[in-house]
Amino acid sequence: MELTLRCTDIDINAFRNDLITWFYQNQRDLPWRENRDPYRVWVSEIMLQQTRVDTVIPYFTNFMREFPDLQSFANAPEDKILKAWEGLGYYSRVRNLQTAVREVVTEYAGKVPDTRQEISTLKGVGPYTAGAILSIAYNKPEPAVDGNVMRVLARVLLIDEDIGKAKTRKMFESELYELIDPDDPSAFNQGLMELGALVCTPTSPGCLLCPVQTQCGAYFEGKQAELPVKAKKKKAVPKNMAAFLIRNDHDEVLIEKRPEKGLLAGLWQFPNFELGEYSFTELEQGLATHYGVRDYNHNEAIQKIEHVFSHIIWNIQVFEGKADTVESTEGTVLKWVKEEDLEQYAFPVSHQKIITHSIRGD
DNA sequence: AAGTCGGGGAT
């Protein structure tokens, strides 16, 4: 707490002008900056949650080609929107986005709300995304506090609170209501984020190139390397998995749809179990019970995969098997598909590796 | 307040 400045302790007008001037001269040419269509801004902000700009660009371009407006996306079937999101991660984002877009179509006559109160009720629109859409699409003076903004402001204002805490984010929002430029909130907010991405980076920030260097408390104190403060996260827990590439005599492979909630909800996968608590004999019994596999060819694993999530590590062994018929047990959706039709289904990246290596042979 | 939810790029 000893470090903290108030935003009123710096030259607010100089900060605004230097930041915005720098932004207009240095902003990247990004596809969602073509215009201010609220739907486009919205889609881009959802995709950009915890996801890098370079990763999002091709997804955004494809998404806009396939779903150019609210109506086309509202009317799309779930398998299509999941396929459009395949590989991007955090798949509840696209499900929530469709729920929210449908609500805008039906409850707001197709116009994205332009007040924080209304837009914040939409599924998937939290404090950051609300501020981003309101400022960028509607030019409203609303803060949009993401990781970049917290890093930049923690340095400028010498804030040493843990930026992982919700209370700290609210502190930044409170300061920004005073600091944000009422004449150009869009450029101000985007400028803060762009500055965080290009100059005020997590390690070795480019202070000598920074447009607000003279306004920065951390640079003045030489503490830019010590801010922001963030608690360490816990390690991912390893889990041993066995996945099965099961074929029939009709040149088809067996896939199943994951549950509608939880990890990788709604995506397709190859049948698999978590190991550890089961012997391999129990596993084969489970294979027969759950998937009706009778002629299971259990030699050695044909592929080993390590796939790292934020909080889990899957160590997957892939086995091959054969089955004539498959009895769908309760609560599971099983499907035989031709190998060339697998591309129509959205798979998690971990199981895309099975398609790439064990089916297509790299 | 802590846990869940993906994947990849930078260091």
Add this chain to the structure above:
DNA sequence: ATCCCAGACTT
């Protein structure tokens, strides 16, 4: 290996 990314939702 670790961090962290234009975070939100659930418990």
